[in-house]
Amino acid sequence: MRARLDTSHLPPLTRAVVERVVHSAADLEYASDLVLDEGELAKAHSALHAGAPVVVDVRMVAAGITRRETVCRLRDAKSGPGLTRSAHAIRLAYEEVGPGALWVIGNAPTALEELLTLDASPALVIGLPVGFVGAVESKAALRESGLPAVSNVSEKGGSAVASAALNALLYHPTSSPSSPSSPSSPSSSEALSPSPSPSLSEEKS
Template sequence: MTPPSPRTVHPIEEESYRILRSRLDTSHLPPLTRAVVERVIHSSADLAYADDLVTDEDALRGAHAALHAGAPVVADVEMVAAGITRRRAVCRLPDASGGPGLTRSAHAVRLAWEEVGPGAVWVVGCAPTALFELLDLGVEPALVIGLPVGFVGAAESKEALRASGLPAVSNVSEKGGSAVAAAALNALLYTPSDTPPPAAAQSPVTAKEIL
């Protein structure tokens, strides 16, 4: 696989990160956790994600290696797919019809699973039902970025993701959405493949607990 060309960072983005780091010290976070936390905050202008996100550096490292080796990426909705800027994402929502007891988003996950099989990175930023279906299917992912938004089922689906033991990025609250889910994935794609390893393994924690 041909490595991506170096990414050009716009001055507005540089200034956004400067402001972010002036308001929140992320310097003690492991490298990939820091990349994900900062890009999610950059995409949302919401510093509270530092307390809300739940990450695991070992899981991120495995997903980072898989992505840079060409692992497929699956998005639950087209808005998430459109926000992923350095990789074409599989999104089967346009082909999904749903059915009794099955939302279109859940059906789209079934179709995507049939297409990509194990080892993919799944990015759920809209539909809690997509995340629940992913867990029910027993997929074998490189990573699940589970950041759906909403008052119905969003927090519960993310709690179920954490309880599943799958390698994951999630957050505790009801907030989330397509932009932050895509941002978390982009953070891994933008980080060079020669990122140094962390000093020690890390259990799943909130970013605030690391700080």
């Protein structure tokens, strides 16, 4: 992968997330599609390794997260007027874990939309739902919310890339925490372009 994508200029956690997401999807376009901030990732990394809960929207996301138990309440959720099962599952999960969790949403835009209505005070929201209906809009709303987040601009996303982003933080060493982002540290999709030449190069409801 590094023969086709130069990530050497990225700060450590940003680089880890970008590389895992690109690798999981075999899609270099994620390098310019992802939006993330090194300082937010550093705080989320600390929270994760201090034992903060991890909540997922669907079991497929949970299946991709290794070495950590997750909370998924989709099986307990019910749909109703103006409420999807995915959204209800997010409500149930918040009632269980409270504030300070890491939320990993890779399937249903309505799950992400519901999370944004709660006073969840998340350590991080990995918001990468996929699809042509609501995905772009929900991810834009996440970025506008000011919450610490990993998102992307396009319709792309899915369970595999969402779990890959969490795994990048889970497997990153705790002995060498990264520094908060600075003006010289890339923190948005503009900094994550593929190299022009090799150099280092479930249920929706």
